[in-house]
Amino acid sequence: MDPILLFFLFGLAAGLLRAELRLPSAIYDFVSMLLLLSIGLKGGVELANQPFLSVLPDVLVAILMGIALPLMIYPVLRHVGRFKRPDAASIAAHYGSVSVGTFAVAVAWLATREIDYEAHLPLLLVVLEMPAILVGIVLARGLRAKMDWRSIGHEVFLGKGVVLLIGGLLIGWIAGPEGVAPIGPLFFDLFKGILAVFLLEMGLIAAAQASSLKRYGVFLLPFGTLVPVVFAGIGTGLGLLMGMSPGGTMLFAVLAASASYIAVPAAMRISVPQANPTLSLTASLGITFPFNVLVGIPLYWKFAEWAHGAG
Amino acid sequence: MERNAGTIRRLLTIITESVLETALTRDLEKLGAQGFTIVDARGKGRRGVREGGWEASGNIRVDVVCAEETARKIAAHVQQHYYDDYAMIVLLGDVEVLRPEKF
Numbered sequence: 001m002d003p004i005l006l007f008f009l010f011g012l013a014a015g016l017l018r019a020e021l022r023l024p025s026a027i028y029d030f031v032s033m034l035l036l037l038s039i040g041l042k043g044g045v046e047l048a049n050q051p052f053l054s055v056l057p058d059v060l061v062a063i064l065m066g067i068a069l070p071l072m073i074y075p076v077l078r079h080v081g082r083f084k085r086p087d088a089a090s091i092a093a094h095y096g097s098v099s100v101g102t103f104a105v106a107v108a109w110l111a112t113r114e115i116d117y118e119a120h121l122p123l124l125l126v127v128l129e130m131p132a133i134l135v136g137i138v139l140a141r142g143l144r145a146k147m148d149w150r151s152i153g154h155e156v157f158l159g160k161g162v163v164l165l166i167g168g169l170l171i172g173w174i175a176g177p178e179g180v181a182p183i184g185p186l187f188f189d190l191f192k193g194i195l196a197v198f199l200l201e202m203g204l205i206a207a208a209q210a211s212s213l214k215r216y217g218v219f220l221l222p223f224g225t226l227v228p229v230v231f232a233g234i235g236t237g238l239g240l241l242m243g244m245s246p247g248g249t250m251l252f253a254v255l256a257a258s259a260s261y262i263a264v265p266a267a268m269r270i271s272v273p274q275a276n277p278t279l280s281l282t283a284s285l286g287i288t289f290p291f292n293v294l295v296g297i298p299l300y301w302k303f304a305e306w307a308h309g310a311g
Numbered sequence: 312m313e314r315n316a317g318t319i320r321r322l323l324t325i326i327t328e329s330v331l332e333t334a335l336t337r338d339l340e341k342l343g344a345q346g347f348t349i350v351d352a353r354g355k356g357r358r359g360v361r362e363g364g365w366e367a368s369g370n371i372r373v374d375v376v377c378a379e380e381t382a383r384k385i386a387a388h389v390q391q392h393y394y395d396d397y398a399m400i401v402l403l404g405d406v407e408v409l410r411p412e413k414f
Contacts, residue, residue: 265367269330273396
């Protein structure tokens with residue numbers, strides 16, 4: 001088993017056993033910042049090598065997917081899960097958006113196996129952070145409600161994740177491969193080590209959801225494991241449609257399957273305050289993140305192989 | 312050394328979710344607070360444990376020293392806007408300040 005996953009399991013176990021282990025929040029902030037910048041930088045460097053306009057159709061596909069996914073599961077949450085409107089809208093937004101941590105694990109998984117993927121996937125990651133937030137807000141409040149677009153815009157476009165990813169992309173793009181080389185030891189060579197520390201903390205955070213999982217798990221457990229698999233299927237189909245390589249297809253499936261826990265919780269807390277954050281975080285952090293990291297990623301690679309007729 | 316006679320002002324303390332920081336500080340300035348101090352916090356309350364380990368579980372404590380009227384205005388405002396949906400407590404107390412013109 002990949003050591004970074006062992007770090008996650010270690011964090012999970014330590015959290016469940018209530019070990020005296022707590023990463024200072026400044027460390028978590030720093031580590032997640034490094035991950036976001038690394039992913040952005042790597043994408044920017046690669047993007048410098050291809051004409052910018054050629055990625056626009058894929059960006060459009062990503063935006064449409066980001067709008068469609070939350071709309072698909074909202075009725076399920078309302079009628080099968082019997083959630084109140086703001087709760088259903090908030091959970092739908094979490095699942096329509098993406099998880100950078102899951103993406104990073106998938107990138108590391110591919111790197112270990114020396115599988116290539118398209119350079120613009122980090123760009124699609126940024127793009128996919130955003131549409132679901134808007135869909136979630138509209139689902140919760142209705143189209144005609146009076147909205148403070150300025151603060152919503154701030155939440156959507158100036159959240160930590162989006163800003164760091166875009167900053168990294170631009171720096172990588174402007175500096176190019178040679179320009180970035182001197183800072184490579186921190187951002188690229190240490191990537192897996194940083195990811196390991198990040199996953200340790202994620203294990204602790206996921207374990208902290210255990211008590212609410214007992215309370216809400218009856219619906220959320222099947223929901224949080226089935227939705228990513230179905231969404232990964234959709235992502236695989238779209239990846240194939242966009243003519244991506246198996247590696248790219250798998251990463252796009254991971255983007256579809258993952259659920260946000262940075263950008264969306266903050267945006268929903270501000271824009272849909274009636275939604276109970278415990279529900280969406282239990283689902284996205286307590287169930288879907290561990291599922292994707294431990295089971296999903298190898299499974300979505302199988303999807304990509306089948307789709308490309310190589311499996 | 313002779314001790315300066317202090318003037319009494321109100322100390323308003325708000326403990327709430329970190330996510331509210333931007334909105335809350337905007338409100339405070341609009342309602343007439345001359346300044347405030349924010350520290351990261353963690354703890355436990357009716358809405359569960361707030362561990363402060365990452366974005367969504369962090370709390371902040373905001374201290375504002377101000378005149379009685381401003382303190383009442385701020386307390387009423389946050390009660391109306393945030394009490395229903397957010398983890399929040401507001402405390403009021405008297406403090407002695409040495410430079411009353413600052414508050």
